[in-house]
Amino acid sequence: EVVLTQSPGSLSLSPGERATLSCRASQSVSSNYLAWYHRKPGQAPRLLIYGTSTRASGIPDRFSGGGSGTDFTLTISRLEPEDFAVYYCQHYGSSPWTFGQGTKVEIK
Amino acid sequence: QLLESGGGLVQPGGSLRLSCAASGFTFNKHAMGWVRQAPGKGLEWVSSISASGANSYYADSVKGRFTISRDNSKNTLYLQMSSLRVEDTAVYYCVKGHSAYGFLFDCWGQGTLVTVSS
Numbered sequence: 267e268v269v270l271t272q273s274p275g276s277l278s279l280s281p282g283e284r285a286t287l288s289c290r291a292s293q294s295v296s297s298n299y300l301a302w303y304h305r306k307p308g309q310a311p312r313l314l315i316y317g318t319s320t321r322a323s324g325i326p327d328r329f330s331g332g333g334s335g336t337d338f339t340l341t342i343s344r345l346e347p348e349d350f351a352v353y354y355c356q357h358y359g360s361s362p363w364t365f366g367q368g369t370k371v372e373i374k
Numbered sequence: 375q376l377l378e379s380g381g382g383l384v385q386p387g388g389s390l391r392l393s394c395a396a397s398g399f400t401f402n403k404h405a406m407g408w409v410r411q412a413p414g415k416g417l418e419w420v421s422s423i424s425a426s427g428a429n430s431y432y433a434d435s436v437k438g439r440f441t442i443s444r445d446n447s448k449n450t451l452y453l454q455m456s457s458l459r460v461e462d463t464a465v466y467y468c469v470k471g472h473s474a475y476g477f478l479f480d481c482w483g484q485g486t487l488v489t490v491s492s
Contacts, residue, residue, distance in 0.1 A: 301478055303417075310467060310482035311409075311417065322480060354417055358477040362433050365409075365417040 268293055268357050270366035278374045285342040287369045289355035294335045299359035302331055302340045304351040311354065315340060345371070376468045381486030388458050388490070394451040394468030394483060402426070402446040405476030408453050410464035411485075420466070421453065422477060436462075458490045 269292040279285055289300070298318040305311040313322040315331035318338060328343040342349055350373050355366040380392040392408070407422035421442040423430045430442050441454040451468055465487050469479035 299475070299478075303479075310484050311479075312482070313478070313480045316472070316475070316478050356417075356419075356478075358475055361431055361477075363419045363422070363477045365419065367416040 267362055268295065268360070268364055270355050270357060270364055272353075272355060272366035272369045274369060275367075276370040276372060278372045279345055280374045281345050281347055283345050285340075285345055285349075285371055287340040287353055287371075289333075289338040289340070289366050291336040291338070291357065295338075295357045296359035298334060299357055300331075300333070300338050301356045301358060302329075302353060303356065304349075304353045306348070306351045314353075316358075342371075347373075376470060376481060376483035378466065378468045378483045378486040381466065381488045383489045383491065384458055385492050386458060386460055386490055389454070389456040390458065390488060392453040392455070392466055392468075392486060392488070394453075396449045396451065396468075396470070399470065399481075401444075401449040404473065405471030406444060406451045407469045407471065407477070407479065408442065408451075409467045409469050409479065409482075410462075410488075411467070412461070412464040415464075418464075419477075422471070423451070424476065425471075455488070458488075460490050462488065463490045464488060 273288045302315040303311045319331040377395045408420040423442045439457045465485040467485045468483040470481035472478040472480045
């Protein structure tokens, strides 16, 4: 089983600032099958990034993903008020399809 | 759109069946699944089923107790849960598999709460 460890657990930033979130896998993620989701309070999770760096439909270009092997990052170039949420990484290469424990991005 | 139903309060050892009504896409072309989130915890993949229903997959934590199924004529996904435990308490989300990657979830329902308690 691939264990995904996200850091930091929480991040306190102001609108307009840059956010960098990390996701580290316990073993290499096959074919970079790594995705990112966010979940806003009271809403369902939403797919942001897949294939490490491909933005899902409708996701603005301030969101970008990178990395390979076991180390991946999600960067939000300039935080908008609607970006304050909990972010999860997920690998979808092989069963079981695990998630990280989440990083909460809070308003400072 | 995905609309879950069937959640509620059940005693340990009891059973519950969740349903997910799908609309707005060609249901029989996509893998589907369930992901849950326990109170104060992160997301946990529970189970998935192929587009045809021929293949199903389960997390170790629910294997042998939960059964996923689908009715493509009704555009509906199900999760039959039995021998429920307190640790199964969670919001259960119905998820749609991406057209190219079945275990990448590109649409989520709002969730239904399952509470296992005596």
